[in-house]
Amino acid sequence: LRRIGILYEKATKLAMTSLNSRPFTVLVEGNIGSGKTTFVEHFKQFEDISLLTEPVEEWRNLRGWNLLDLMYKDPAKWAMTFQSYVAMTMLEMHRRPTSTPVKLMERSLYSARYCFVEHMRKEGTIHPAQFAVLDEWFRFIDREIPIEVDLIVYLRATPSVVYERIRKRARSEEQCVPLSYLEALHSLHENWLVNRTHAECPAPVLMIDADLDLSQITEEYKKSEHQILRQAV
Numbered sequence: 001l002r003r004i005g006i007l008y009e010k011a012t013k014l015a016m017t018s019l020n021s022r023p024f025t026v027l028v029e030g031n032i033g034s035g036k037t038t039f040v041e042h043f044k045q046f047e048d049i050s051l052l053t054e055p056v057e058e059w060r061n062l063r064g065w066n067l068l069d070l071m072y073k074d075p076a077k078w079a080m081t082f083q084s085y086v087a088m089t090m091l092e093m094h095r096r097p098t099s100t101p102v103k104l105m106e107r108s109l110y111s112a113r114y115c116f117v118e119h120m121r122k123e124g125t126i127h128p129a130q131f132a133v134l135d136e137w138f139r140f141i142d143r144e145i146p147i148e149v150d151l152i153v154y155l156r157a158t159p160s161v162v163y164e165r166i167r168k169r170a171r172s173e174e175q176c177v178p179l180s181y182l183e184a185l186h187s188l189h190e191n192w193l194v195n196r197t198h199a200e201c202p203a204p205v206l207m208i209d210a211d212l213d214l215s216q217i218t219e220e221y222k223k224s225e226h227q228i229l230r231q232a233v
């Protein structure tokens with residue numbers, strides 16, 4: 001009887017998945033170096049989840065051009081170009097079809113707009129006219145193209161902690177990243193996901209303590225498994 005029950009539950013979920021034909025979609029958000037990639041990789045062990053890691057490699061090599069490096073070296077000149085490419089690659093990930101009932105995606109169009117572009121606007125890195133163009137694109141996409149999000153996992157980390165991690169991993173483009181930049185990005189994430197003072201938040205937020213080091217973080221990650229996996233068959 002128990003086996004029949006399990007089979008029935010699986011069949012129901014499968015039927016719902018194909019009827020819905022849209023996966024339960026989870027965004028993984030948090031500051032640079034907060035452990036988003038590690039979090040996504042934790043879910044490799046489970047079936048029925050599509051894992052979409054951030055397209056940093058595409059940003060580092062667009063027809064031979066390293067847009068990430070150009071942006072860090074000369075933001076006044078390259079920030080607009082970089083953000084428009086980030087938005088395109090993010091939209092592609094949001095729209096990418098999956099055959100599994102759960103889709104886990106690192107970052108999103110939302111953090112690009114509400115954290116990174118917002119920071120550039122505040123700091124004057126981009127001209128107000130450039131900001132207006134990026135914002136119009138964002139609004140157009142948000143209005144016209146269905147982007148469904150069911151849950152946001154926020155890896156909340158202290159700026160000084162991520163600063164140390166970034167220093168240790170030594171990604172060449174990030175050598176010039178100062179602590180003040182990470183503090184600014186941290187408060188933009190907080191405004192967006194915790195204080196909700198800044199802008200719309202597309203889904204409920206599950207907060208995870210991302211200050212813990214690798215040896216302890218798995219336990220913390222496990223707390224989110226139930227909410228994410230209950231959708232999987």
Ligand code: DGT
Nearest residue numbers: 031032033034035036037038054086107112116174
């Ligand atoms: P993780 O796994 O939490 O350590 O994640 P990271 O640090 O590999 O990934 P992420 O998205 O925080 O940052 C990758 C690099 O790309 C980092 O140097 C910041 C930069 N980045 C990501 N998205 C944007 C964006 O929309 N605008 C700007 N300016 N930079 C971005």
